[in-house]
Structures are given as C-alpha cells and as structure tokens.
Amino acid sequence: MSVKAFQQVETKSAHDQVYHILKRAILAGFFRPGEQVTIRGLASQLGTSEMPVREAIKSLVAQKAIEATQDRKFRIPVLSSQQMKDILELRIMLEGLATEEAAERLTQEQLDHLHAIHEEMGEAISNQDSQGMIEANIRFHFFIYDQCSNQALPAIIESLWLQYSPTLTEYVPRLMKHLTHKDQQAARILDRERHTRLLDAFKARDPSRARAHMEADLSTFLRVVDKIGDSFADDFEQHRSVRDYAKFPLH
Amino acid sequence: MSVKAFQQVETKSAHDQVYHILKRAILAGFFRPGEQVTIRGLASQLGTSEMPVREAIKSLVAQKAIEATQDRKFRIPVLSSQQMKDILELRIMLEGLATEEAAERLTQEQLDHLHAIHEEMGEAISNQDSQGMIEANIRFHFFIYDQCSNQALPAIIESLWLQYSPTLTEYVPRLMKHLTHKDQQAARILDRERHTRLLDAFKARDPSRARAHMEADLSTFLRVVDKIGDSFADDFEQHRSVRDYAKFPLH
DNA sequence: AATTATGGTCTGTGATCACAGATCATAGTA
DNA sequence: TACTATGATCTGTGATCACAGACCATAATT
Numbered sequence: 001m002s003v004k005a006f007q008q009v010e011t012k013s014a015h016d017q018v019y020h021i022l023k024r025a026i027l028a029g030f031f032r033p034g035e036q037v038t039i040r041g042l043a044s045q046l047g048t049s050e051m052p053v054r055e056a057i058k059s060l061v062a063q064k065a066i067e068a069t070q071d072r073k074f075r076i077p078v079l080s081s082q083q084m085k086d087i088l089e090l091r092i093m094l095e096g097l098a099t100e101e102a103a104e105r106l107t108q109e110q111l112d113h114l115h116a117i118h119e120e121m122g123e124a125i126s127n128q129d130s131q132g133m134i135e136a137n138i139r140f141h142f143f144i145y146d147q148c149s150n151q152a153l154p155a156i157i158e159s160l161w162l163q164y165s166p167t168l169t170e171y172v173p174r175l176m177k178h179l180t181h182k183d184q185q186a187a188r189i190l191d192r193e194r195h196t197r198l199l200d201a202f203k204a205r206d207p208s209r210a211r212a213h214m215e216a217d218l219s220t221f222l223r224v225v226d227k228i229g230d231s232f233a234d235d236f237e238q239h240r241s242v243r244d245y246a247k248f249p250l251h
Numbered sequence: 252m253s254v255k256a257f258q259q260v261e262t263k264s265a266h267d268q269v270y271h272i273l274k275r276a277i278l279a280g281f282f283r284p285g286e287q288v289t290i291r292g293l294a295s296q297l298g299t300s301e302m303p304v305r306e307a308i309k310s311l312v313a314q315k316a317i318e319a320t321q322d323r324k325f326r327i328p329v330l331s332s333q334q335m336k337d338i339l340e341l342r343i344m345l346e347g348l349a350t351e352e353a354a355e356r357l358t359q360e361q362l363d364h365l366h367a368i369h370e371e372m373g374e375a376i377s378n379q380d381s382q383g384m385i386e387a388n389i390r391f392h393f394f395i396y397d398q399c400s401n402q403a404l405p406a407i408i409e410s411l412w413l414q415y416s417p418t419l420t421e422y423v424p425r426l427m428k429h430l431t432h433k434d435q436q437a438a439r440i441l442d443r444e445r446h447t448r449l450l451d452a453f454k455a456r457d458p459s460r461a462r463a464h465m466e467a468d469l470s471t472f473l474r475v476v477d478k479i480g481d482s483f484a485d486d487f488e489q490h491r492s493v494r495d496y497a498k499f500p501l502h
Numbered sequence: 503a504a505t506t507a508t509g510g511t512c513t514g515t516g517a518t519c520a521c522a523g524a525t526c527a528t529a530g531t532a
Numbered sequence: 533t534a535c536t537a538t539g540a541t542c543t544g545t546g547a548t549c550a551c552a553g554a555c556c557a558t559a560a561t562t
Contacts, residue, residue, distance in 0.1 A: 014546070015309070038513070051546050054514085058266070058306045059313035064406065071554070072514050086403045093344060152337045152414070155315065156407060163403070265516070289543070302516050305544085322524070323544055507560070513553080524543075531536070 014052035021046065022056055026065055026076070026162055027138055028131065029169035033078040037066060065162035079167040081230045087164050088222040092215050094157050099198070099214040101148035103207035110147060111202055117143065118195050125192060140195055171225070265303035272297065273307055277316055277327070277413055278389055279382065280420035284329040288317060316413035330418040332481045338415050339473040343466050345408050350465040352399035354458035361398060362453055368394065369446050376443060391446055422476070
C-alpha cells in the first residue's frame with residue numbers, strides 16, 4: 001500500500017487517483033504547513049470535479065494528513081515541536097521494528113532493488129535534483145518497511161509520515177542554519193550515508209544492527225528538534241500559491 | 252479524540268456525526284465481519300442523504316475500518332488470525348507504552364473517574380448488559396490512553412481497535428468454546444479482573460507494573476489466537492441484516 | 503476622515519440526478 | 533427439464549446545483 005504512493009496506481013476511480021496523488025504530493029513536500037487546500041481549487045487543477053476531491057480530502061483528514069479548521073476550511077497541519085517529538089518517538093519504535101523485521105526477510109533480489117534506489121538517490125544528489133532525492137528517499141524507506149512481517153505496520157508508518165512530512169520539509173532548511181558549515185556539508189550526504197550503513201547491515205544479515213542504525217538516526221534528529229524547539233515555529237503562516245501539478249498527472 | 256467516540260459530539264456537520272456514529276457502532280461490535288455496508292442503506296437508516304454517509308465511509312476506508320471490495324462494494328473487514336496477531340503485536344507495544352505514560356500522569360480525579368467507569372462495568376456485568384459492558388470497557392481503555400503524554404498515540408491505538416473490533420467480537424464466543432467450563436466462568440469477569448489489577452498499579456503509582464499488566468493480558472490473548480489460528484475463520488460470510496440504529500441517534 | 507453598510511466572492515455542505523456495472527430473479531427458448 | 537436471455541434492481545460514481553456562512557473590498561453614511 002504505502003510504496004504504491006509512488007507507483008502508478010491502476011485504479012479506475014477518480015477518487016482513488018486524487019487520493020494517491022495528494023498523498024504523493026504531501027510526502028514529497030509539495031505542500032507547505034499551514035497552506036490552505038480547497039476542493040474547487042484542487043478539482044480544477046487536477047481536471048476533475050468536486051466529488052472525487054471532496055472524498056480524497058475527507059479521507060486524508062481522517063488520517064490527519066489534512067486538518068479541518070474551525071472556520072470550515074482545510075489546511076496542511078502545522079506541527080509544534082512537541083508534536084514532532086511525539087511522532088518521532090513513535091517512528092523510532094515502529095520503524096525500528098519494521099527495519100529489523102525486514103532485515104530478517106530481505107531476499108538478494110530485494111537487496112539489489114534497494115541498491116538500485118540507493119544509486120538513483122546518488123544521481124539525484126549529484127544533479128542537485130532535490131525532488132528526485134526526496135522521492136528516492138521515500139521509496140528507499142518504504143520499500144524496506146513493506147518487507148516487514150507485520151502487515152499492519154507499513155500503513156501506520158505511512159500515516160505518521162503523512163502527518164509529519166510537510167512540517168519536516170519546512171524544518172530542514174531552518175535546522176541547517178543551526179549547524180556549522182562543516183555539519184551542513186555533512187548533512188547533504190547524510191541521508192545517503194545512513195542508507196549506506198543500513199545496506200551494510202542488511203548485507204551482513206544483522207537485523208538488530210539494522211534496527212539500531214535506524215533508531216539511532218531518528219534519535220539524533222529527535223535530539224535536534226528537542227534542542228531547537230519552537231523557536232521558529234511561530235512564523236508558519238497561511239500559505240496560498242499557484243500549484244503546479246504537472247508532476248502528478250491524473251490521467 | 253478517541254474517547255469522544257462515546258461522547259456526544261457537538262459538531263454541526265452531518266458528515267462528522269455519521270462518521271462518529273459509525274466509529275462507535277464498529278467499536279461496539281454492531282457490525283459483523285464481512286457484513287456489507289451500503290451508502291443508501293445507512294443514509295436512510297440514519298435519516299440523512301447519501302453525501303454525508305459517502306464521506307464518512309470513505310474516511311473509514313482510509314483508516315481500514317471499512318474495506319472497499321474489488322466489486323465496488325463496502326464491507327466490514329474479515330481479519331485472518333495472522334492479521335489479528337500482527338495487530339495484537341502492535342497493540343502490546345503501543346498500548347503498553349500508552350498505559351505506562353498515563354500511569355505517570357494520572358491525577359486523583361482521573362483515577363476516580365476510572366473507578367466510576369469500573370463500577371459501571373461491574374453493574375453492566377451484573378445486569379447481563381453486554382452492550383453496556385463493551386462500551387464501558389472501551390471507555391475505560393481509551394480514558395487511560397487519552398491521558399498518555401504522546402499526543403499522537405491514542406489515534407493510532409484507536410485505528411487499530413477500529414480494524415480489529417468486529418473480528419474480535421466474532422472471535423470471542425468461539426474462543427470460549429475452546430476453554431473449559433471453569434475457564435469460561437473466569438473469562439466472564441476477566442475484563443474486570445484486568446481492570447482491577449490495572450487500577451491497583453495506578454494507585455500504587457507504578458507505571459512499569461501498569462504497563463506489564465497491560466502487555467501481559469494482550470500477550471495472553473495473542474497466544475490464544477495463535478493456538479486457535481484460522482480453524483474457524485473460513486465461515487465468516489457476507490452478512491446482511493436489518494440494523495437497528497436506535498442506540499446511535501443522529502439528532 | 504472614520505465608521506458603517508453593502509454586495510460580491512469564495513468556502514464547505516448537503517441534496518439530487520444520471521449512469522454504468524454487477525447481480526439476481528424471472529421468463530423465454532431449446 | 534435445463535439452459536439462456538432479459539429485464540428489474542441495487543450498487544458506487546461523478547457531476548451539478550442551491551445554500552449559508554465567512555471574508556473582503558468598496559461604497560455609503562455619519
């Protein structure tokens with residue numbers, strides 16, 4: 001289910017297509033926290049009518065990926081640093097478990113596929129293709145999670161990512177400013193470094209080491225968020241901009 | 252959010268009301284696994300039009316509380332014993348954590364409220380009021396989870412309950428048959444016994460003991476499901492019956 | 503000039519309708 | 533009698549419309 005967010009979904013229903021497009025767009029950082037989303041706006045930009053968009057938005061509201069405000073509008077949630085930390089705490093548990101379970105089951109073929117995604121991500125970094133980098137990162141993680149033995153787990157992890165991604169995307173460049181220049185340089189290849197360490201653990205057939213790496217990386221980020229706190233969270237504003245959905249075609 | 256499923260929701264939107272009614276109905280075992288739910292059927296029985304019901308169903312589909320079948324119908328999911336075990340495994344982690352966190356924060360007032368629910372459940376058992384027993388049980392658990400420090404946790408737990416409750420309700424009487432008569436007698440007051448032990452741990456201000464009790468009880472059930480397996484899961488059929496929504500008034 | 507009133511616009515909401523696909527009972531046919 | 537064909541019915545789906553509330557810019561009034 002979750003990795004399908006970045007695959008072509010072969011459903012005939014317009015509602016499902018809109019739903020998956022919006023999920024992809026949210027995960028890819030296409031929306032900014034606090035940004036308002038409107039039914040008619042999305043409908044016209046996606047070339048469909050209100051109905052499928054309404055249902056998709058309501059579905060995402062149920063998953064807390066979109067927020068229904070008191071004045072009867074929809075917007076992308078703005079997470080406080082406390083909410084970020086809460087979700088990170090759960091991510092450490094759940095993605096740690098999923099990583100360990102996946103490590104116990106990964107076939108050579110699946111490992112090769114992970115390597116392929118890893119290479120794609122390397123190319124995206126080389127080409128300064130941040131969009132491609134983000135998408136490769138998502139596909140890398142969810143390909144792992146989808147291999148875990150607990151079938152209920154990937155969906156929960158995905159729901160956390162959906163809540164968390166827009167604020168995360170907004171946080172990252174701001175977190176960068178709090179790092180030294182040397183650390184910034186390191187951070188640019190950090191994701192890939194993490195993936196390399198994970199792949200090593202997978203190759204070594206060491207599930208607990210794989211889990212430890214995943215947990216450690218998320219814990220590092222948790223500490224950073226905890227340190228920075230809400231010091232810059234107050235300037236999330238209501239965003240409204242013309243959106244280019246060319247990357248998420250409906251047909 | 253979650254405990255509100257059993258409170259009066261003061262929203263003006265028909266969609267939200269239908270959504271909460273359906274959640275309550277699902278958690279309370281009102282639907283049987285495999286049972287078909289239809290938009291027009293619910294709309295007429297709830298005295299509203301198709302639109303709010305459509306949106307509510309789509310929301311619940313996104314949470315996997317309702318399943319969209321391949322032949323374009325909606326039905327209550329039928330979970331295999333493996334799916335039950337997967338969810339139970341996550342429940343042990345998540346409800347264990349939530350219980351521990353709640354135990355660290357419970358005020359005396361909240362403890363008193365838990366006692367009150369505990370008493371209600373005792374009366375329901377005495378009166379053979381199974382509906383009241385189930386609802387008291389739900390309120391007892393979610394009142395605890397709602398007190399945990401991690402604000403993202405209760406919603407995840409609720410989503411697991413929504414997936415899990417219909418099949419669980421169907422399982423229980425069948426599991427009973429696999430117990431000895433003496434064990435059956437014990438099982439009738441099992442829920443209350445569990446709650447008593449939990450309340451003791453809460454009163455003793457012992458979070459880790461509270462967590463251990465919660466985990467142990469769920470683990471016991473996990474072992475039972477594992478032992479019984481899918482031996483009787485094949486006779487879940489498509490149910491269709493006239494539903495009495497009198498207990499879930501829309502207005 | 504400052505305040506109030508007004509009207510247009512944008513929002514979600516609920517209702518209704520036409521339609522296509524699936525299903526099933528019934529009637530027609532071999 | 534057994535099989536087939538047909539038509540009624542039920543399903544979700546998508547589109548469209550009217551409506552009320554919020555918002556805002558503009559005009560009228562004090």
